[in-house]
Amino acid sequence: MTGMKTPPVTPRWVKVFGIVALAVTVLVIIALLTGGHGPGRHGA
């Protein structure tokens, strides 16, 4: 790795983490925007 001219390849664990993080974020945003989740909307 020493003396590399190009940036190192993104590790696999980062790719997996990124995909899961993106999916979780999207799910949270969708849940909040659709009104099916959040304070005062439970049980609605």
Add this chain to the structure above:
Amino acid sequence: MMPPGWRKAALATHVIGSVGWIGAVAGFLALALAGTTMYPALELMGRWVLVPLSLASLVSGLVLSLGTRWGLMRHYWVLSKLFINLLATAILLEYTQTLRLMVLSPAAVPVMSPILHASAALILLTIAVILAVYKPRGLTRYGWRRTHAAKGGGTSKGAPGWSQP
């Protein structure tokens, strides 16, 4: 770079905040499993224990990363921890409104709600601790450029001489 004394103080705050947060969430989960009679306790715990610990963890983590050679954007594991911390804190702050509602109108909130939220928080915070302990390799492009420039063309595989939780 921070002086060693400040660095250790920030590190101690970060350990206390982060590990305390996990312990508090575990306690919260146990109370949530006990049922709706515990809702007032959950609300108190959320407001006076979980929120302060989460903010202490977040702020001390930012101070530690920005005040040391680890940096905030140089290593993927630091970035990943930041994401987890921000996400968990944001959801917690949002959930404090639900906790208040649980006290005022317990029937308005499904019994599973605090259980699911606490379980998700436990998973997230456990992943953060694992990242902190194992510090998996991986420089971001920004980190690689900074390291490359500092070393005059080489990259550093060595970590800064201290351990961040």
